[in-house]
Amino acid sequence: MSDPGERLQKVLAQAGFGSRRVCEDLIADGRVTVNGEVATLGRRVHPEHDRIEVDGVPVGVRPGLVYYLLNKPRGVVTTAHDPQGRRTVVELVPSDPRVFPVGRLDADTEGLLLVTNDGELTHRLTHPSFGVEKEYVAQVEGRPSRGAVRRLREGVELDDGMTAPAKVALIEPNVLRIVIHEGRNRQVRRMCEAVGHPVVRLVRTRIGPLRDPKLRPGAWRPLETAEVRALERATTRGAEQVEG
Numbered sequence: 001m002s003d004p005g006e007r008l009q010k011v012l013a014q015a016g017f018g019s020r021r022v023c024e025d026l027i028a029d030g031r032v033t034v035n036g037e038v039a040t041l042g043r044r045v046h047p048e049h050d051r052i053e054v055d056g057v058p059v060g061v062r063p064g065l066v067y068y069l070l071n072k073p074r075g076v077v078t079t080a081h082d083p084q085g086r087r088t089v090v091e092l093v094p095s096d097p098r099v100f101p102v103g104r105l106d107a108d109t110e111g112l113l114l115v116t117n118d119g120e121l122t123h124r125l126t127h128p129s130f131g132v133e134k135e136y137v138a139q140v141e142g143r144p145s146r147g148a149v150r151r152l153r154e155g156v157e158l159d160d161g162m163t164a165p166a167k168v169a170l171i172e173p174n175v176l177r178i179v180i181h182e183g184r185n186r187q188v189r190r191m192c193e194a195v196g197h198p199v200v201r202l203v204r205t206r207i208g209p210l211r212d213p214k215l216r217p218g219a220w221r222p223l224e225t226a227e228v229r230a231l232e233r234a235t236t237r238g239a240e241q242v243e244g
């Protein structure tokens with residue numbers, strides 16, 4: 001059976017247009033279009049694909065909020081200011097409006113980093129209770145055995161406690177793909193070290209629904225509206241689970 005999609009008023013409410021009741025009124029008043037056609041109550045949509053507008057303005061990205069996906073190069077620090085004078089990630093993206101990195105990557109780690117001025121989304125993406133997945137590709141010393149991979153999957157003891165179960169695959173004899181949903185300091189490096197395979201190179205290749213294998217190190221691009229919506233949905237689902 002094909003996915004019927006989500007109720008339009010729910011999608012509008014999640015995008016910040018008010019309660020579902022208020023959003024139903026927007027629809028009833030003929031102010032909402034889906035793919036160019038005026039929507040009626042009961043309409044279901046696929047937010048990733050359908051173009052939704054309220055009063056002719058696309059839904060999903062609120063005015064004034066910017067979202068950049070950056071491929072952080074090695075050696076650049078994930079802070080707004082570095083006392084040691086190293087290059088920072090905010091120097092690689094436009095300076096106005098002022099933006100902040102979402103979470104952090106070590107200076108030595110490369111790969112995808114979201115930079116935004118959306119504080120609420122930042123909170124949801126970094127709070128462990130939302131459990132947004134992050135995928136890393138780690139080149140390690142030595143050749144991890146099946147036992148080492150299993151330990152990484154099941155959880156390893158670190159000095160701040162056991163790690164949660166992770167998705168781990170050996171994609172080359174010395175390269176692991178690791179998906180975690182916690183965000184502890186230097187977590188992937190410490191996990192690999194704990195099983196006897198220190199990391200040589202670490203690249204983040206996915207943040208929840210966001211991937212971009214074509215983005216070059218040091219380059220950034222704005223998120224597409226559908227990507228912002230996908231991130232909101234990834235964190236909203238977490239919220240529903242947390243609230244239970």
Ligand code: URA
Nearest residue numbers: 105106186187188189
């Ligand atoms: N795990 C690490 O060890 N380093 C990072 O930068 C991100 C995750």
